[in-house]
Amino acid sequence: MNIxxxxxxxxxxxxxxxxxPDYRMLVAGKSVDAASGKAIERxxxxxxxxxxxxxxxxxxxxxxxxxxxxxxxxDKGPWPRMSGAERSRLLYKVSELILANLDELAxxxxxxxxxxxxxxxxxxxxxxxxxxxxxxxxxxxxxxSFNNIGDNRLGLVLREPVGVVGIITPWNxxxxxxxxxxxxxxxxxxxxxxKPSEFTSGTSxxxxxxxxxxxxxxxxxxVVTGYGNPAGQILAEDPRVDMVAFTGSxxxxxxxxxxxxxxVKRVGLELGGKGPQIVFADADLDAAADGIAYGVYHNAGQxxxxxxxxLVEESIRDEIMDRVLAISAKVPYGDPLNDRTRIxxxxxxxxxxxxxxxxxxGESAGAELLTGGHMAGEGAGLYYQPTVFRNVRPDMSIARxxxxxxxxxxxxxxxxxxxxxxxxxSEFGLSATVWSTNLENAMQTxxxxxxxxxxxxxxxxxxxxxPVGGYKRSGLGRELGRYGFDEYSQVKxxxxxxxxxxxxxxx
Numbered sequence: 001m002n003i004x005x006x007x008x009x010x011x012x013x014x015x016x017x018x019x020x021p022d023y024r025m026l027v028a029g030k031s032v033d034a035a036s037g038k039a040i041e042r043x044x045x046x047x048x049x050x051x052x053x054x055x056x057x058x059x060x061x062x063x064x065x066x067x068x069x070x071x072x073x074x075d076k077g078p079w080p081r082m083s084g085a086e087r088s089r090l091l092y093k094v095s096e097l098i099l100a101n102l103d104e105l106a107x108x109x110x111x112x113x114x115x116x117x118x119x120x121x122x123x124x125x126x127x128x129x130x131x132x133x134x135x136x137x138x139x140x141x142x143x144x145s146f147n148n149i150g151d152n153r154l155g156l157v158l159r160e161p162v163g164v165v166g167i168i169t170p171w172n173x174x175x176x177x178x179x180x181x182x183x184x185x186x187x188x189x190x191x192x193x194x195k196p197s198e199f200t201s202g203t204s205x206x207x208x209x210x211x212x213x214x215x216x217x218x219x220x221x222x223v224v225t226g227y228g229n230p231a232g233q234i235l236a237e238d239p240r241v242d243m244v245a246f247t248g249s250x251x252x253x254x255x256x257x258x259x260x261x262x263x264v265k266r267v268g269l270e271l272g273g274k275g276p277q278i279v280f281a282d283a284d285l286d287a288a289a290d291g292i293a294y295g296v297y298h299n300a301g302q303x304x305x306x307x308x309x310x311l312v313e314e315s316i317r318d319e320i321m322d323r324v325l326a327i328s329a330k331v332p333y334g335d336p337l338n339d340r341t342r343i344x345x346x347x348x349x350x351x352x353x354x355x356x357x358x359x360x361x362g363e364s365a366g367a368e369l370l371t372g373g374h375m376a377g378e379g380a381g382l383y384y385q386p387t388v389f390r391n392v393r394p395d396m397s398i399a400r401x402x403x404x405x406x407x408x409x410x411x412x413x414x415x416x417x418x419x420x421x422x423x424x425x426s427e428f429g430l431s432a433t434v435w436s437t438n439l440e441n442a443m444q445t446x447x448x449x450x451x452x453x454x455x456x457x458x459x460x461x462x463x464x465x466x467p468v469g470g471y472k473r474s475g476l477g478r479e480l481g482r483y484g485f486d487e488y489s490q491v492k493x494x495x496x497x498x499x500x501x502x503x504x505x506x507x
Contacts, residue, residue, distance in 0.1 A: 008334035008341055010047045010380045016107060016337055017047055023055040023201065025062070025225055026208040028069035029218025034058050040198050040225065045114035046336040046345035046381040052111040053202040058226035060234045063193070066222040070164045070191040071240045073219030080161050080189040084139040091135035091183055093214035094207075098128040101210065105203055109175055110336045112200040114345030114382065115299055117337055126462070127179035133464035134183035134484075141188065141485055154496040159489050161189030162266060163242030166235030168228075168256070169204065170248045171197035171347050172302045177247050177270075178204050180468070184484040185245070186211075186220060193222045193241070195232045199347055201225040228252065236260045236267075243268070243488070247304075250473050257476075268477035268487055270304065270470060272402045273430030276423040277307040277459065278445060280416075281316045283435035287457065289323030292408070295433065295459035297331065297343050297386055301406035302351075304474075305431035307459050308403060311422050314412040321370065321390060321410065328371050328386040335381075343406060346382040355384055355405030362389050362398035367409070394425055402428070416441065420448045429471030433459045452478070 022039075024031040033039075034056035044052045056062070074080055079087070098105065106120040113120075146155030165185045169177045174196050185192050196204035201223075208223040224231055236244050236259040245268040246256050253269045260267045277295055279288050295307025312320050333343035346352040352375060359373050372387030384405055392399050392409040399409050413419040423432060432451040436442040442456045452469040455461055462468075469478040477487050 006330060006332050007376050007383070008332055008338045009377065010335040011337070012047055012050065014337050017044065017050045017052065017111070020052040020111065021202070023053060023205045023225070025056050025058065025066070026205060026212065026221070026223045027066045028072075028222070029212055031209075032056075034062050034226070040201070042112055042199065042202075044111050044381070045347055046111070048379065048381055053108065055201045055205065055225040058224045058231045060230040062226070063195070063224045063231050063234045064238065066193045066224045067164065067235070067238050067240050069219040069222055070193050073217060074161075074164050074191040077191075077217055077219060079191060079217050079220045082189075084141055087187055087189070088135045088138040090214050090216050091131055091138060091187055094183070094211050094216070095128045095131035095135060097210040097214055098124060098131060098207075101206070102128075105175065105206060108202045108206070109200075110344075112202055113171065113174070114336050114347060116341040116344045118339055118341075119299070119344075123173065123176050127175050130179040130464050130480075131183045134187045137482060137485065138187035140482075141489070143491070152497060152499045152501075154498065156494040156496060158492040158494065160492060162488050162490050163190060164240060165190045165192050165488060166241045166244045167192055167194045168232045168235060168244065168246045168248065169194065169196050171199040172299055172304075174200040175203045175207065178207055180479045180484075181245050182207070182221065184479065185488040186216070188485050188488040190488050191220045193224060193235060195224050195226070195235060198225065198227050232256075233259065236265070239263055242266065245477075245487070246270075253475070268479070269475040270430070270468070270479070271473060271475045272428055273304045273306065273470070273474055274309055274400065274402055274426050274428045275305055275307045275431040275433070275451070276309045276311050276449070277433045278419045278423060278435065279310065279312045279316070279320055280434070280436040280438070280441060281313045282437050282441070284437060284457070285316065285319055285323060288435040289320060289327060291433070291435065291457075291459045292320070292324050293327040293331065293386075296408045297406045298460055300343050300346055300384065302347060302404050303460070304402075305453060305460055306404075307431070307433055308408060309399060310408055310410040311413055311419050312410060313419075314414050317410070317412045321388070324388060324408070325371055328388055331386060333386065334377060334383060343386060346384055346405065349382060351404070352382050352384055355403055355407065358398055358401070358403045358405070359387060359407060362392070362396060362409070365393070365396045365398075367392045367396060367398060372406070394422060400426065416445055420445060423449045427473045430474035
């Protein structure tokens with residue numbers, strides 16, 4: 001199937017590509033460069049040759065200064081001792097400032113990541129809502145009391161912030177993933193050192209600058225930029241950091257967890273995924289096809305909750321495939337700055353080569369390539385065609401491993417039990433979708449799927465109220481909702497004795 005006619009060629013003369021900024025890290029409320037003076041230059045993956053941002057290349061010593069600032073702010077500063085109402089007011093101000101700077105933030109996110117500008121705008125708006133929700137919940141953080149443990153005894157449970165939190169975020173959703181963590185950690189009374197990906201650091205720096213503008217005290221929200229080793233690794237190694245929250249690959253997450261375990265340091269992990277989309281014969285096939293395409297092509301497939309495994313009831317397989325292929329042939333992809341674009345660029349040359357390798361491996365293993373399967377754009381940017389495989393076996397690499405590209409692997413099933421078995425036949429358990437108009441069938445199926453973030457008749461939907469996180473090798477802990485505050489809190493039990501206690505020794 002020819003899909004080249006839907007490619008939107010990037011315009012190098014677009015004025016939005018000109019004059020991109022030099023960013024500086026934020027440490028103890030001050031904008032600073034790396035002590036070495038070294039910087040990382042980011043070229044737009046959607047417009048090769050165009051530099052869209054520069055930020056410092058931090059050393060371990062640079063990061064240690066940020067850790068010291070966060071430690072000082074937690075141990076001696078006002079933030080952990082402020083009332084929930086005071087912290088709430090400042091977090092809500094950050095939300096307002098995000099909306100006030102929406103166009104700037106969306107453009108930076110679009111150019112650094114390569115995602116479509118309309119998608120970037122929607123993400124920034126969603127992040128403002130995340131901050132607003134966390135602001136409201138900050139006032140509602142509560143402990144507990146027990147008045148039933150004896151006439152002269154009272155039990156209290158106090159909630160306290162865990163301390164200094166190192167947050168390490170990936171390149172695919174830098175503003176969203178930081179916004180799913182930082183306001184919950186800060187709202188709980190913690191202080192933060194955020195280390196974004198070296199590919200996409202600009203919007204994370206701006207987030208911290210907006211927090212400073214909102215009045216959040218110096219040292220509470222620090223941002224350092226640079227490579228995972230040393231800038232990220234030191235957050236797991238330094239004993240002054242009480243917790244590390246990492247989003248990224250299983251390989252790196254496992255390494256950081258091993259380092260943190262030597263100090264019995266708390267770790268939150270959101271790692272890889274291979275999300276199944278289970279489609280039953282009674283589904284609304286048009287809605288399901290649209291959701292399937294969105295689930296696998298969103299962010300060019302560079303999404304840990306991507307619905308990249310299509311498990312479809314055998315009796316409707318051909319009908320669903322026809323609909324998905326029709327969407328794949330028509331969906332506009334290419335230039336991230338074009339409002340029509342739905343699929344943007346891949347993050348790097350190395351990553352697009354990895355995706356290409358998976359596609360060729362799928363063909364070699366005997367899967368049927370129905371559409372796509374090649375790079376696009378003739379070198380104008382890092383683009384890959386929407387790609388669909390049929391007749392995939394569960395043991396193939398394209399069915400088991402996280403491709404992180406716009407590649408759909410299709411497997412047929414006959415019964416709900418078989419669908420659930422296929423869905424759970426994975427080392428991952430981050431997300432899953434069921435498409436069915438029979439609510440009982442949908443709910444009974446999704447209840448048996450081992451995944452932490454699930455949808456019925458939708459995909460990649462989100463709201464601040466619901467928790468997110470993984471089963472199995474997809475991670476540890478939960479973010480968002482009221483559960484997100486538990487991630488960044490300690491609880492302390494206090495026994496209070498009133499009157500004269502019974503004597504242990506009366507001699």
